[in-house]
Amino acid sequence: MTAVLQTHELPISKRSPRTWPQILNAALFLIVFISGCVMVNGFQFVFLLPLRLFPFPWSRTLYDEGIRYTKEAFATLMILMNQWFAPTRLSVTFETQGQGRFTEEEVERIVKRDAAGKVVSLRLPAKSVIIANHQVYCDWWYVWCLTYFAGTHKDVFIVLKRSLKWVPILGWGMQFYNFIFLARSWASDRLHLSSQLSKLGKQAQQQDKPLTFILYPEGTLVSRDTRPISKRYADKLGTPDLLNVLLPRSTGLHYSLRSLTPRIPSLRMLDITIIYPGVPPMGYGQSYYTLRSIFLDRTPPPVIHMHLRMFDVARDVPIGDISTTNPDAIPNSGAVEVDFPEHEKVEFDLWLRKLWTEKDEFITKFHSTPSFPSGTKAPVDIPLELRHIWEILDAFCCFGPAVVGYLWAKLTKASLF
Numbered sequence: 001m002t003a004v005l006q007t008h009e010l011p012i013s014k015r016s017p018r019t020w021p022q023i024l025n026a027a028l029f030l031i032v033f034i035s036g037c038v039m040v041n042g043f044q045f046v047f048l049l050p051l052r053l054f055p056f057p058w059s060r061t062l063y064d065e066g067i068r069y070t071k072e073a074f075a076t077l078m079i080l081m082n083q084w085f086a087p088t089r090l091s092v093t094f095e096t097q098g099q100g101r102f103t104e105e106e107v108e109r110i111v112k113r114d115a116a117g118k119v120v121s122l123r124l125p126a127k128s129v130i131i132a133n134h135q136v137y138c139d140w141w142y143v144w145c146l147t148y149f150a151g152t153h154k155d156v157f158i159v160l161k162r163s164l165k166w167v168p169i170l171g172w173g174m175q176f177y178n179f180i181f182l183a184r185s186w187a188s189d190r191l192h193l194s195s196q197l198s199k200l201g202k203q204a205q206q207q208d209k210p211l212t213f214i215l216y217p218e219g220t221l222v223s224r225d226t227r228p229i230s231k232r233y234a235d236k237l238g239t240p241d242l243l244n245v246l247l248p249r250s251t252g253l254h255y256s257l258r259s260l261t262p263r264i265p266s267l268r269m270l271d272i273t274i275i276y277p278g279v280p281p282m283g284y285g286q287s288y289y290t291l292r293s294i295f296l297d298r299t300p301p302p303v304i305h306m307h308l309r310m311f312d313v314a315r316d317v318p319i320g321d322i323s324t325t326n327p328d329a330i331p332n333s334g335a336v337e338v339d340f341p342e343h344e345k346v347e348f349d350l351w352l353r354k355l356w357t358e359k360d361e362f363i364t365k366f367h368s369t370p371s372f373p374s375g376t377k378a379p380v381d382i383p384l385e386l387r388h389i390w391e392i393l394d395a396f397c398c399f400g401p402a403v404v405g406y407l408w409a410k411l412t413k414a415s416l417f
Contacts, residue, residue, distance in 0.1 A: 007299050009278040011287045018297060026296035029085045033295075034169075035396070036077040040070050041169045042401030044176045070397065071177050072154035077395040078141055079148055082384035086300035090146060090382040092122070093307045097375035099316070099355070100271060100309030107377050119382045124150040125268035125310070126210040129256060132272040133245045133359060134216040135285030138294060139274060142304050145384055146272075147212050155210040157200060159193070159252070186251060193252065194259045198330045201263030211264070215256060217248035217352065223284050239353065243282050244363040248356045250349040257313055258340065262325040267313045273359045275305040281367045307362060307376065318351050320344030 007015060018026075044067070051063040082088060094102040094110075102110070112121045130143060140158060147153040158174075162181040165171050174181075180196050182189040197213065204211035220226050226246060234241035241247065261267050278301065279285045294300045311317050320340050365373040372379065386392065393399075 006278070008288065008301060012290065012293050013287070015297075015299075022297050025085060025298045029081065029295050032084070033077070033081055036080075037074075037169050037173065039396040039399060039401055040073050040077070041173045041176075042405075043073070043397040044070055044173065046401050046404055048176070067176055067178075068154040070173070071156065073394050073397050074173065075144055075148050075153035075156070076386065076391050079145055079384055079386055080392060080395045081295060082145065082300070083386060086294050086298060088300045088384055089303050090142070090384065091303045091305045091379040092146075092382060093305070093372060093379050094377040095307065095309040095375060096377050099358075100311050101375075102308070102310060102377065104377075111380050119149070119380055120387055122146075122150045122382075124152070124270065125266075126152060127204060127264050127266060128152075128212055128268040128270050129253075129260065129313070130212060130214045130270045130272060131217055131253065132214075132274055133356075133363075134218045134221055135274060135276060135279070136221065136289045137286070138289065138291055139216070140214060141291075142274070142306075143214055143272065146306065149382055150212075152210040152212045155204070156212045156214060158214045190251075190255055194255055195330060197256055197259040198263060201260040201267075202327065202330065205264050211260075213256065213260070215253055217250065217253050217356070218246040219249050219252075220246070221284075221286055222246055223286055237353075242356065242360040245356060245360050248352050250345070250352045253352065254319065254345065254348045257317060257319045258322060258325075261313050261319060262322050262327040265314060269311040269313050269317060271309040271311070271355065271359075273305075273307040273309075273362055275307075275363055275366055276301045277303060277305075281364065303381075305366070305379075318344075318347045320348065 048063050048066040048070070051059045051066070053059075094107050096102060096104070096107075110123045111119060112123060114120050130147075132139060132143060144153060144156055147156055157177070157179060159180045159182055160174065162183045165175060165181045178196075178200070180193060182193065200211060200213075203209070222245060230246040231241045233247050237247075239247075257267075257269070276285055276289055279288050289301060313319065321344070362373060
C-alpha cells in the first residue's frame with residue numbers, strides 16, 4: 001500500500017494550486033510582516049539616527065542600546081510570524097561523544113523549562129560563532145529564532161551579499177544592525193571582514209555584551225547548480241565529494257575566528273547540523289521549502305531538526321598561532337594586514353573538511369534510521385512561539401513611529417488653521 005505524502009513532502013512544483021485560505025494567509029502575512037519591518041526601520045530613523053548627530057558619549061550609548069532593541073524587535077517579529085502564519089518547532093539534539101560533545105551535566109544546565117515542562121530558554125554561550133550547513137534561504141531565519149531562546153538575539157551579526165545593502169527597509173535596517181556586507185571577492189573582502197569583526201569582538205569583550213556571529217562555510221545553497229561545483233572542488237583537492245552538503249570553504253571562517261579569538265578568549269564555536277523533514281537523501285531543500293512556500297503558502301516544515309556541537313575555539317580549533325596578535329589592534333585601510341603561514345591554513349582546512357564529512361555522515365544516518373544516531377542526546381522540542389503575549393508590542397517597537405507620525409500629522413493640520 002502506497003503511503004500518502006503530506007504537502008511538505010512533495011516538491012513545490014508538484015503541489016496543488018494555491019487555495020483561497022493560502023492566498024488570504026499570504027495577504028495577511030505581508031501586511032503584518034511589512035508593517036513590523038516599517039515600525040522597526042522607522043524607529044531606527046526617527047528615534048535613533050538623530051542621536052548620531054550629538055558628539056557625546058551618552059548619545060552613542062543610547063544609540064547602540066537602541067539598535068540592540070530594534071534587533072531584538074526584529075527577532076521577536078520573526079518568532080511571531082512563525083507563531084501566526086507558519087507554525088513549527090525546533091527539535092534540538094546535542095552531540096554526546098567525539099569532537100564537540102556535550103556532557104549530560106551540560107545539557108541539563110543548558111535546557112531551562114517552566115513548571116509545565118515547556119522549554120523557555122537555552123543557556124548557550126553568550127559569545128559564539130555559529131556555523132551550519134546551508135540548504136534553504138530560511139536557514140538564517142531559524143538560526144536567529146534559536147538565539148531568541150538563548151537570549152542573544154539582540155546581538156546577532158550576519159555576513160551578507162553587498163547587493164542586499166540597499167534593499168528598501170530590510171537592507172536599511174541591516175545597515176543599522178552593523179551586518180557585514182561582502183562583495184564576494186576575497187581580495188577586497190578580507191580586510192573589511194577582519195576589521196569589522198575585530199571591532200565587534202573588542203566592543204563585546206570590553207562592554208561584557210553577548211555576540212553571535214552567524215556564518216555558512218558552504219557559501220551557498222545545495223542545488224543542482226552548486227552540486228557540480230562542489231564535485232569539481234573535491235576533485236581538485238583529491239578528496240571524495242559529500243552527499244548531503246557542499247564541501248566547505250575555510251578561508252572566511254578561518255579569518256573570522258582569528259579576528260575574534262584574540263579579542264574574546266572565551267569564544268565558542270557552535271556547529272549546527274540542520275535537517276528538514278520531507279527532503280530526501282541527496283535532495284535539494286530549496287525544491288521543498290522557500291520563504292514564499294513557508295510563509296505565504298503556509299507550508300512550513302513541521303519541525304526543524306538541529307544537532308548541536310560546541311567547541312572552545314582557543315583550545316579545540318586549529319586556527320594557528322595567535323599569541324603575537326595584539327587584541328587592541330584593529331585592521332583598517334591604512335594598516336598592513338598580517339597574514340598567517342600557509343601550513344596553518346592547510347591544517348584548518350583539513351579540520352573543517354573533517355567536520356563537514358562528519359556532518360554529512362550524520363545526515364545520512366538520520367535518513368537511514370528511525371531513531372537518532374548514537375551519541376545523540378534525546379531531542380529537546382521548542383515551539384517557535386513568543387514566551388509572553390506582551391512581546392507582540394516589542395515586535396512592532398510599540399508602534400512608536402506610527403504614534404510620532406500621527407502626532408506630526410495632527411500638529412501639521414492644526415498649524416494650517
